[in-house]
Amino acid sequence: MSSLAELCVIESGASEAHSLDDYESEKPRWCKGCGDHGVLVALQRALRKNNLEPEEVVSVSGIGCSSRLPHYLNTYGFHGIHGRALPIATGVRLSRPELPVIVVMGDGDCFSIGGNHWLHAIRYNINAVVLVLDNEVYALTKMQVSPTTPDGWKTKTTPRGTYLQPMNPLSVVMGMTNVSFLAQTATWLPAHLDETIEKAWDHHGLSFVRILQRCPVFMPQAFGEGGLNFPVVFLENEDGIPVHPLLLKRGQTQAHNHRDINEAQRVAVSVDPAPMGLLYQNPDVPAYEEIRWGRQDRPDHPTFIERLDSVLDRYTVS
């Protein structure tokens, strides 16, 4: 697997103004073998590729292993509370739409405690890159069942096996009004991960990316032991996520029209093999902050006072 990773990472740029170091902060303290490391590097590459000044970017997270990511990314970061990254990100975008926003959540963070925010964030369609690092387990709290834990698997709160079918987050996203971008990738496919994050970055609107990643400590058997034995199908489209020939070892390809919502919904409900790539994209869905800014008037100071006075006139009785 490691050789594949090395092969697939496309080191393109001598032309970028920033080096990856510019986006590095503290040394990551994730476990050895955790997929979070790969996502961090992929994000740093995307920042470099887009030649972003570190101070121009805001990364927002909730609580969980993956939510430590802003600590390790040299941008402005907000490491908030469990499940609530999306409202904070919405507040940032609404008030400072010039700042690119990255949101990083875990599966419990986004799909469970933050479920309501997740649904509505898709509907708001704020312009942000939203990554869910899905390891199918609550890892920071040391192995409880998550909404995506496979049926029957044992965790500390389900020592005799889980009781419910796992949730399919892709079909939830595809069921939401205003969905504008949905992709799925995995940390054991680093080139695909890079390309997916870049695609997400380029999208105008909320780019929702589910990243499958194994927790080497609490759920090492997940995803066929980290992709070694995990059936996937790569969605192929010339405007989609490129499928490098080396990836074909991992699964078949399937032609897919990510502009067609019905086709995307069909693909989203199929879980075996897991669809990898760009499921859906509609760049024409307006972003909430742009709708709001478009309808807002920003008067100069004298006009501001004049208007405030005329509002007071309505309540003036004598």
Next chain:
Amino acid sequence: MSGPRLVRLPEHIVEIVSDAGEGAQKAAIAFAQLCAKAGNGLWTVEIIPSEIQPPPHTTGSASGNRIRLAERSQVTNAGNLANVVLAFNEMALLSRLEAGSLADDVLVLIDDQWATHDNERYQRSYREVLDKFRARGATIVEIPMNAETVRHVEDAERGKNMFAVGLLCALYSKDLSVLQSIIRSIFEKKSRDVIEAAVKLAGAGYQYGIAHFEECFEIRPVPTDVSKVAMNGNTALALGAVSAGFELCSMYPITPATSASHALSEIFEDFGGFVHQAEDEIAAIGVALGASYAGKTALTITSGPGMALKTEFQGLAVMTETPLVIINVQRGGPSTGLPTKIEQSDLLHAIYGAPGDAPKVVVAPSTIEECFYILSVARKVAEEFRMLVIVLSDANLATGQQLFDRPDVSGTPQRPPLDLSPVPLGALPYDWDPTTGLSQRLIPGQPGGMGVTTSLNHDRDGKACYDSERNQRGHTMRSRKLAALQKSLTPPSVHGAPEGDLLLVGWGSTRGAIEEAVDMARDAGLAVSSLNIQFLSPLPPGLHEIFAGFRQITTVELNYSDDWEDPLITKENRRYGQLAWMLRAATLLDIDSYAKVPGRPYMPVEIFDEIKRILGDQPGTGSAAEPLLATKGAY
């Protein structure tokens, strides 16, 4: 031809009640505007049915307003028992008796259609209720409101309220043409026919009153050159938010707070602001916090149950020292409680409601005028101290209307552009001044200021840390800001003499009723004063010195306390009013509380009775008895 006899009065309280949907509220709004335009001081209180579609012709369906109007321009509370009630049916009338709102000798104006109504049950209950009122000493004036209204419009239900407001215009000797222009503006958006019918009906009501009333009242306003505005507290909060320079309000609908967001939604986009209705209470504060983190001035507006949902985010705002303002328009609790009614039960929750030790600033406006100005204070404190500021309003302020001096907004400071200048090398995100805990916050976009703002414990460099020393330091720095703020406050001023037998201490909207009761008591020769506390966290300086002047201290609050007479209640287990808890802890004085949950504002007379009871229990006017404060000398 001789008209009605004119009786001049210093003030009066009138209630207007109908079945929900019959328009008593609208009539009352028109009448209140009429009084306000004339220059009468006033205070209005909405009478709201607790259900959306209550069965008609029941006490539960009563909807309307209480209006207290006076010669003087300053009316600070809803007053005592009503002098006049105008009722569309006898059950609405009865509801006001059951609410304990009416004087025994109340003048009742009532639609007489029920006396001869097809429904015999209505006939009977109409007779019974009126007999009950007569027996209590009420004067009943039966008026063919329905019959008169149908002479002008087909459907009496759509117009009777305008006939009613015409009656009141005559009863209080107001100018009909002014009323008619008010009606035109209230119905501005309606069709011409509707407006003209309303204007005609008001005229008909007025003519009927002039022709039939034996007595009319005159409450002559004290002339003033000062321009006045009339609005409710929620509107005042909304306009205050604009004036204070807020740029984003993120909210979720909840009674009785929502109308503040409605008022803001009407205008905010014209001022470069947003009202964002979030998916839930948690997201509402989250969006506000995100906006504030990004450098904008943000607030969220809610009520008790919403406050509960926002507590985790409150802790986050405290921990990350992100400036934020929360308005809590308090209602009756716990749980859904009394959603439309007043209570002051969220004080301790506001101060302590967050995980861990989370020092917050809590302030409470005591008048509708203060609702306008308090947001400038809240914003300033939030931003300069990097703190969470909670503004505790309540349902009384929210829906009551008061006349106050028109704010002068000409000097409203200009919102400065965001300071995105580069951060000096080595600058820290929590560069705490060791004395005050204050630090300069960094805003995303400032070159060189990159770093994570974390909910974890952190040190001056903002980085997460877990050792005891740095945990203690973080706590100390956040707490010290509260002390630094306290040092900047001035002592509150006592209403009445600085010494006496009894000091009543209140907070929030009970101020008007308390001060009026104190005035009544002082007129009766009792040595009573009162104190309104606006800053509840931190408490203002000077309380010890003020308290030392009084033999007894009692808080007056609209929240729960155990009655001393209740079974099982002893000194050890008695639960006090919430401000009393705080003052007892802060002063080690045996401060009592008069704290109840009637779901309506206190009447001054109730507080006056309590003053008499307290001082009656312990007669002697200051000299003979031991002072309450055994430690008096220590101050």
